[in-house]
Amino acid sequence: MAELGVVLDEKRRLKKGAWSAEEDQKLTAYIKRHGIWNWSRMAEPAGLRRSGKSCRLRWMNYLRPNLRHGNFTKEEVETIIKLHEFLGNKWSAIASKLDGRTDNEVKNYWNTRLKKQFKGKSMQKPRKSEAARVCDSVDANHESSSQEEAGSSTPTSTPVQLSNLGDFTGNQTSSPENFGSLSSNQAIGVLGDKGNSFDNNLCSSYVDDEVQSYLWAQNFSVEDAHMVQDVGALFMDSTATVLYPGWPLEMASSASLEDFAVNLWEN
DNA sequence: AAATACTACAACCGCGCTTTA
DNA sequence: ATAAAGCGCGGTTGTAGTATT
Numbered sequence: 001m002a003e004l005g006v007v008l009d010e011k012r013r014l015k016k017g018a019w020s021a022e023e024d025q026k027l028t029a030y031i032k033r034h035g036i037w038n039w040s041r042m043a044e045p046a047g048l049r050r051s052g053k054s055c056r057l058r059w060m061n062y063l064r065p066n067l068r069h070g071n072f073t074k075e076e077v078e079t080i081i082k083l084h085e086f087l088g089n090k091w092s093a094i095a096s097k098l099d100g101r102t103d104n105e106v107k108n109y110w111n112t113r114l115k116k117q118f119k120g121k122s123m124q125k126p127r128k129s130e131a132a133r134v135c136d137s138v139d140a141n142h143e144s145s146s147q148e149e150a151g152s153s154t155p156t157s158t159p160v161q162l163s164n165l166g167d168f169t170g171n172q173t174s175s176p177e178n179f180g181s182l183s184s185n186q187a188i189g190v191l192g193d194k195g196n197s198f199d200n201n202l203c204s205s206y207v208d209d210e211v212q213s214y215l216w217a218q219n220f221s222v223e224d225a226h227m228v229q230d231v232g233a234l235f236m237d238s239t240a241t242v243l244y245p246g247w248p249l250e251m252a253s254s255a256s257l258e259d260f261a262v263n264l265w266e267n
Numbered sequence: 268a269a270a271t272a273c274t275a276c277a278a279c280c281g282c283g284c285t286t287t288a
Numbered sequence: 289a290t291a292a293a294g295c296g297c298g299g300t301t302g303t304a305g306t307a308t309t
Contacts, residue, residue, distance in 0.1 A: 053294095111275095
């Protein structure tokens with residue numbers, strides 16, 4: 001191979017691995033001249049021995065105009081935390097709320113910086129399987145382990161908000177009863193594909209008032225509708241509270257996410 | 268100074284959804 | 289109606305750079 005870490009797909013003679021400055025220039029110049037019309041067919045006329053996928057990824061994550069690279073601001077960190085709490089590993093959805101950031105960048109940031117902050121720290125109560133948790137309504141278990149651990153609880157979601165969600169998505173009827181009738185798959189969908197990973201436990205965190213109000217203040221576009229359709233399941237637990245990992249339990253009820261994000265960002 | 272461990276991030280892979288023929 | 293192609297997403301891997309021993 002000509003360059004370290006760069007290999008050729010022997011069957012199709014396609015190059016893989018890190019992009020050179022020359023390749024970047026070729027792709028950028030081609031797109032500027034012809035626009036994006038078909039990723040898999042653009043590579044050859046652009047003078048690149050790359051798969052369409054590879055071209056698209058390079059463009060979307062690196063070459064595209066108006067992208068921002070480098071450190072995340074504390075506001076961005078805060079946004080990521082909040083949205084991840086709400087949406088789970090929906091990186092593209094999260095990234096769409098951050099100006100000039102890509103899903104890949106957000107995902108990398110989460111996996112390398114934020115995830116470890118949560119790792120090993122119990123967010124709150126031990127939970128049943130996701131499916132069981134989502135299907136259950138409030139029950140006696142809430143009072144037992146959760147409040148002992150969390151030290152407080154914050155009643156949250158209201159029918160009004162649930163109704164808004166239903167109206168907003170346009171494909172989900174809006175009563176709390178209907179949310180309760182979601183299948184476990186539907187409910188878990190928003191939490192991630194596998195349903196049992198650390199991330200999924202994390203992202204299924206209960207949503208408190210602060211997070212909700214933040215989210216309602218967001219400007220969700222029509223394209224976002226698909227990802228919010230299952231969100232009702234997250235509101236099923238009305239005794240929700242959020243513990244910010246690494247923070248003392250006694251902070252549970254008083255610390256704002258902003259405090260947490262600032263702390264995280266500064267350290 | 269060298270070896271090792273850790274971190275950050277670019278890029279690839281596989282899967283599922285949508286569009287097209 | 290359906291198979292194929294294209295696209296986008298999330299998970300994972302590979303590697304360069306940095307810190308630590």
